[in-house]
Amino acid sequence: MKALNTYIKPTFANFILPIIVTVIGTLAYDFIKDVPLLSSLSSSLFWIRTIIVSFFTYSIPIYVILIIIASSLIILKVYNRLTKDIDVGAPSFLRYTSDNLKNWKWSWEYGLYSDKYRIKNLRPHCLACDYVLKYDKDTWGTCRAECPNCKKLYLNHFVEDIDDITMMIEHRITTNQYTISERNG
Numbered sequence: 001m002k003a004l005n006t007y008i009k010p011t012f013a014n015f016i017l018p019i020i021v022t023v024i025g026t027l028a029y030d031f032i033k034d035v036p037l038l039s040s041l042s043s044s045l046f047w048i049r050t051i052i053v054s055f056f057t058y059s060i061p062i063y064v065i066l067i068i069i070a071s072s073l074i075i076l077k078v079y080n081r082l083t084k085d086i087d088v089g090a091p092s093f094l095r096y097t098s099d100n101l102k103n104w105k106w107s108w109e110y111g112l113y114s115d116k117y118r119i120k121n122l123r124p125h126c127l128a129c130d131y132v133l134k135y136d137k138d139t140w141g142t143c144r145a146e147c148p149n150c151k152k153l154y155l156n157h158f159v160e161d162i163d164d165i166t167m168m169i170e171h172r173i174t175t176n177q178y179t180i181s182e183r184n185g
Ligand SMILES: [Zn+2]
Pocket: 126, 127, 128, 129, 130, 131, 147, 148, 149, 150, 151, 152
């Protein structure tokens, strides 16, 4: 028992403890600094160095090293899974920001209003050059959309469409019938 203790104590103090400190330190650093790749990489290098030094200094049995490596991988995997889940927390439809509806291409953004996402800045695109159109209604209710790029004018399009299109987009989101185009992804 005494022999076991004299073996475990230096192993714990010189080998396992630095790894535990590194893991906790890296996790804390990641949460604070938000650069998981760099800090995880530097901690991995630190672990490898620690393992090599411990191996030659204290003649650690190979199975102990394998156990440590395996548990380190498990810790990293669990940690990556946790941080991935946090990223997934933002709804995926937020990347759905353009679609062809009623034979016209539309794009929009999302705004968060009282904890609910709502569509904002819904704009039609120019049929000729795909630029987002400047959209206006004059005092007589005439709709006027102009392309800022090729100056093409679209009169009396989109008058009732804006509300319809908003509802169609919301419908596609709630029924999961939307595709995220690569350009927006
Ligand atoms: Zn145009």
